Amino acid sequence: MIWLTYRQHRWEALLTLAVIVILGLPNLIAGLQAPSVIAALGIPACVANPNFGTECSAAFNQFGRQFGWTSYFSILFVALPALVAPFLGAPLVSREHEFRTSLLVWAQGITRTRWLVTKIVLFAAVLAGGAWLLAAIAPIAAQAWSYRPARWQDAFEWSPAVIVGTALFALALGVFAGALTRRALAAMLIALVAIAVARGAVISQLRPTAFIPPIVATSHVGIPPDAWVISSDYVDANGNPVGIDRLIQLNNEFFRTGSRAVLVSSDDYYAQNGVFVRVKYQPREREGQLQGIEFTLYAGLAVALFAASVWLVRRRPA
Amino acid sequence: MSLALEAVNVSKRFGRVLALNDCSFAVPAGRIVGLVGPNGAGKTTLLHIAVGLAEPTSGRVHVFGISAREDILGVLSRVGFVAQERPLYRGFTVADMLELGRRLNARWDFAYARQRVANAGVALDRKIGSLSGGERAQVALSLALGKRPELLLLDEPLGGLDPLARRSFLQELMSTAAESGVTVILTSHEIAAIERTCDYLVILGRGRAELAGDIDTVVGSHVAVTAPSRYEEFIRTHSAIVDTERTERQISALVRVSQAVDWPTGNGLQVRPVNLEELVLAYLRRARLERTTK
Numbered sequence: 076m077i078w079l080t081y082r083q084h085r086w087e088a089l090l091t092l093a094v095i096v097i098l099g100l101p102n103l104i105a106g107l108q109a110p111s112v113i114a115a116l117g118i119p120a121c122v123a124n125p126n127f128g129t130e131c132s133a134a135f136n137q138f139g140r141q142f143g144w145t146s147y148f149s150i151l152f153v154a155l156p157a158l159v160a161p162f163l164g165a166p167l168v169s170r171e172h173e174f175r176t177s178l179l180v181w182a183q184g185i186t187r188t189r190w191l192v193t194k195i196v197l198f199a200a201v202l203a204g205g206a207w208l209l210a211a212i213a214p215i216a217a218q219a220w221s222y223r224p225a226r227w228q229d230a231f232e233w234s235p236a237v238i239v240g241t242a243l244f245a246l247a248l249g250v251f252a253g254a255l256t257r258r259a260l261a262a263m264l265i266a267l268v269a270i271a272v273a274r275g276a277v278i279s280q281l282r283p284t285a286f287i288p289p290i291v292a293t294s295h296v297g298i299p300p301d302a303w304v305i306s307s308d309y310v311d312a313n314g315n316p317v318g319i320d321r322l323i324q325l326n327n328e329f330f331r332t333g334s335r336a337v338l339v340s341s342d343d344y345y346a347q348n349g350v351f352v353r354v355k356y357q358p359r360e361r362e363g364q365l366q367g368i369e370f371t372l373y374a375g376l377a378v379a380l381f382a383a384s385v386w387l388v389r390r391r392p393a
Numbered sequence: 394m395s396l397a398l399e400a401v402n403v404s405k406r407f408g409r410v411l412a413l414n415d416c417s418f419a420v421p422a423g424r425i426v427g428l429v430g431p432n433g434a435g436k437t438t439l440l441h442i443a444v445g446l447a448e449p450t451s452g453r454v455h456v457f458g459i460s461a462r463e464d465i466l467g468v469l470s471r472v473g474f475v476a477q478e479r480p481l482y483r484g485f486t487v488a489d490m491l492e493l494g495r496r497l498n499a500r501w502d503f504a505y506a507r508q509r510v511a512n513a514g515v516a517l518d519r520k521i522g523s524l525s526g527g528e529r530a531q532v533a534l535s536l537a538l539g540k541r542p543e544l545l546l547l548d549e550p551l552g553g554l555d556p557l558a559r560r561s562f563l564q565e566l567m568s569t570a571a572e573s574g575v576t577v578i579l580t581s582h583e584i585a586a587i588e589r590t591c592d593y594l595v596i597l598g599r600g601r602a603e604l605a606g607d608i609d610t611v612v613g614s615h616v617a618v619t620a621p622s623r624y625e626e627f628i629r630t631h632s633a634i635v636d637t638e639r640t641e642r643q644i645s646a647l648v649r650v651s652q653a654v655d656w657p658t659g660n661g662l663q664v665r666p667v668n669l670e671e672l673v674l675a676y677l678r679r680a681r682l683e684r685t686t687k
Contacts (some may be wrong), residue, residue, distance in 0.1 A: 079497065082489060082492075083484075175477075175478060177446075178441075178474075178476035178477075178480055179480045179533075180497070181446055182444050182446060182472075182476070183493070184469050184498035184499050185466075185497050186466065392447035392448065
C-alpha cells in the first residue's frame, strides 16, 4: 500500500517539495542576509528616532529595493492551506470514483479502511514535514520581510503550530469533501470555500477573543508594549459605547480649556467626565497557550474529518 | 456439489429503486456462467455485492460459503473481479499494474500474470493509457487472475471490444478456465458469445433470478408451441408459459415443460425445440412486460 501510494502520488509529493524549495530557499538566503544589511544601513537608529531625516528615508528605500520582493513570501502561509485542501486532499478519494478505479483497487486483497488510512497517514506525514520545514524557515526569512522585527501576533501566523495545524486540517477537509461528493471538481470547490471560511473565522474571531478571553483594561497605562491590542474604544460608566459626537466634544473641550497642562493625557480628562477607555488585549505570555489551543483545534478537526472520511468510504458502495 | 456463489434472498435498494428484489440462485463450482438480463436488472449490483464493493439492503451473497460482509479478506483472496469498462490507472505502466496486484494481494502469482500479459502481446513497459481496448481487457484479466482466484467475476467483459478482440478474449478465457478450473461468472448482452463460452445460465429480470441452470438442461426443458387459440388451455395446464404472442386465431408460446408432455400434434399444433437466444429473449421480454405493467 505504501508502494501504491508513492507510485500514484509521487508527482504530487515532488510538486509539494518543489514549491517549498523554490519559495523557501531564496527567502531563506534573503533572511540570512537581512540583519547585516539592516545594521550597515543604520536602520536601527532610524527606527528608534521618530523624527528621522532624509538619510533614514534613503536607508528604508534601499532596504525596500533589496528585500521588498520577499514580503510576498508571507502570503504563502495564508495561501498554503488553500492549495492543500483542493489539490492534495480533494482528489484523494474522489478521483478514484471518477475514474472508477475504486472498483479495481477495493477488489484487491486489502480492506478499504487500510487503503484509506495508509494514504492519509503518508500524506499527512509528508505534508506535516513540509509544513514544519516552512515554519522553520519562516522566522529567518521574516527578517527580510520588514526592517522592523515582526510582532509576535504577526509571527503567530507562521508559527509551526499554525502552519502544521492548518496544513493537516486542510488535507482532512479536502479528503472529506472528496469522500462526500465523489466528484473531484465539486470537492475542490467545497474544500476551497470551507478552508477560506474556517481560516477567516479562526483569524478574525477565535484567535483574538474566543480561545482565551482578552484582558480588558480601562487605561492605556500599564498595558505592556508588546501586548497584542485587539480593540480600543470608549465607554461610559455602565460599559455602553460612547458616540463619536460626545468624543469630539470632549476632545475639543480638552484642548480649549487647556486641561492639557494639568492632566497627563486626554484619557484622564475623559475619565473625569465619565468616559472611559476600554482596551482589549492579549499579553505576550499567552503566545504559547494560544498556539497550543489553535493547533489542538486544527488537529482535532483533522482527526475527526479523517475518521468521517474512512466511515464514508467503508459505508457507501464503491 | 460445492457452490461457488449463492445468492440468498438478496435485496438492494438505491433510494426508491429496488435494484435487486429478493433474488436467490446458486452457481456450482467449476462452471462458466453467463449472467444475462436487461439493463438495470441488477447484474452489476449483484457482482458488486458478491465482492464486497456494495452492501445488500437485506439477504446475503455467499462465495464458497462466506459472505463479504462477514469476511471481506476471505472473499477478496478467492475472487478476481474485473469491473465494467475495466478500470486501470492510466498513468501506470503494465508492469506497475502487475506490481499493484503483487503488493495488494497476499497470494499473487507474478510469473503467471506476466506470462499472460506477454502471451497477449502487451509489453510490460507500456503505459495503460496507450493500450487498445483489447489489450486493456487482457491486462485487466491478467491482474484479476494473478491472485489465482477460485471465482472470476467479469462485468461486461466484451463491451467496447471489436469482433477480433472479442474472439481472442473468449478463447483465452475458456482455455484459462479449462486448465485452472476457475469458476467464471460473466455478464453480457451477447447471447451468441454466451452460447459459445458458457455452460451455465442465470437470467436476471426485475431484480430477481428468472432462471438458473445448466444451459443444455435449460434449453432442453423449453419448447416453442404454435397452435390454434383453442389449445391455449391445454398449453397452460401442461406447461408454464414464459412468453406468448397471440393473433386472433393462433397462439405462439415459448413454454417450460417440467416433464414429458404428450402434445396433440397434427391438429394444427406444432412443437419445436428452442435455441438459447429465443429462450433468453422470451424471459427478458416477460421481465420487461411485468415491469411495465407492475
